[in-house]
Amino acid sequence: MSRRGNTRRWLQRHVSDPYVRQAQAQGYRSRASFKLLEIDQSDRLLTPGATVVDLGAAPGGWSQVAAERIGPRGRVVAVDLLDMGPLPGVEFIQGDFSEQAVLDAMLALLPDGADLVMSDMAPNLTGVRDVDQPAALYLVELALDFAVRVLNPRGALLVKCFEGAGSQELRALFGRRFGQVLVRKPDASRDRSREHYLIGRAMLPITPSHSADRSEES
Numbered sequence: 001m002s003r004r005g006n007t008r009r010w011l012q013r014h015v016s017d018p019y020v021r022q023a024q025a026q027g028y029r030s031r032a033s034f035k036l037l038e039i040d041q042s043d044r045l046l047t048p049g050a051t052v053v054d055l056g057a058a059p060g061g062w063s064q065v066a067a068e069r070i071g072p073r074g075r076v077v078a079v080d081l082l083d084m085g086p087l088p089g090v091e092f093i094q095g096d097f098s099e100q101a102v103l104d105a106m107l108a109l110l111p112d113g114a115d116l117v118m119s120d121m122a123p124n125l126t127g128v129r130d131v132d133q134p135a136a137l138y139l140v141e142l143a144l145d146f147a148v149r150v151l152n153p154r155g156a157l158l159v160k161c162f163e164g165a166g167s168q169e170l171r172a173l174f175g176r177r178f179g180q181v182l183v184r185k186p187d188a189s190r191d192r193s194r195e196h197y198l199i200g201r202a203m204l205p206i207t208p209s210h211s212a213d214r215s216e217e218s
């Protein structure tokens with residue numbers, strides 16, 4: 001199908017999508033809000049007063065949900081390549097999370113660590129699986145490395161993943177970092193067949209073999 005045809009099909013799907021309508025009705029910036037709401041309903045990741053990091057935050061649907069749930073005593077530190085309009089309770093950095101300067105700016109905002117790192121980051125999809133899957137995995141690995149650095153002992157990591165080459169290895173890696181690893185597929189993700197979310201909880205102490213793993217991954 002032509003690029004124009006693809007765009008038309010996307011627009012048709014978008015306007016008839018019940019989650020898009022619900023997001024508009026409830027004042028959420030994206031349908032993605034409902035994925036986080038559903039995951040939080042079952043897994044209770046967002047607790048009052050928590051410090052939450054939102055990686056790949058624009059246009060801000062997850063940040064909105066997080067700020068609502070954690071309340072005025074909590075903080076959301078968000079980052080995205082794209083600009084994002086201001087949201088109450090959300091500190092935003094625009095930049096590429098894979099760049100050292102952006103990472104340093106995030107760390108400077110988190111002197112006391114974080115209780116939840118969540119990543120809905122997704123690369124610009126080309127449609128070529130051999131290109132898209134490694135790009136997506138790379139973003140998950142960045143989120144995981146960051147979480148290992150900043151999470152408090154009782155903290156959790158929530159990341160978007162795509163089923164495909166490397167998925168099993170990624171789950172195994174999560175299993176070496178966390179005592180509990182959960183896979184979630186919220187209803188708002190159903191039409192995105194390969195998309196799912198991984199939750200890591202009960203972070204394990206880094207042992208010498210873990211350190212070796214990290215250098216292998218870099």
Ligand SMILES: C[S@@+](CC[C@H](N)C(=O)[O-])C[C@H]1O[C@@H](n2cnc3c(N)ncnc32)[C@H](O)[C@@H]1O
Nearest residue numbers: 030032056059060061062080081097120121122
């Ligand atoms: C699916 S959208 C996130 C939607 C968001 N969770 C919401 O609820 O509105 C994925 C985002 O990841 C961002 N992203 C992808 N790679 C990134 C990177 N290297 N650094 C920062 N943001 C990135 C994209 O710009 C995009 O806005």
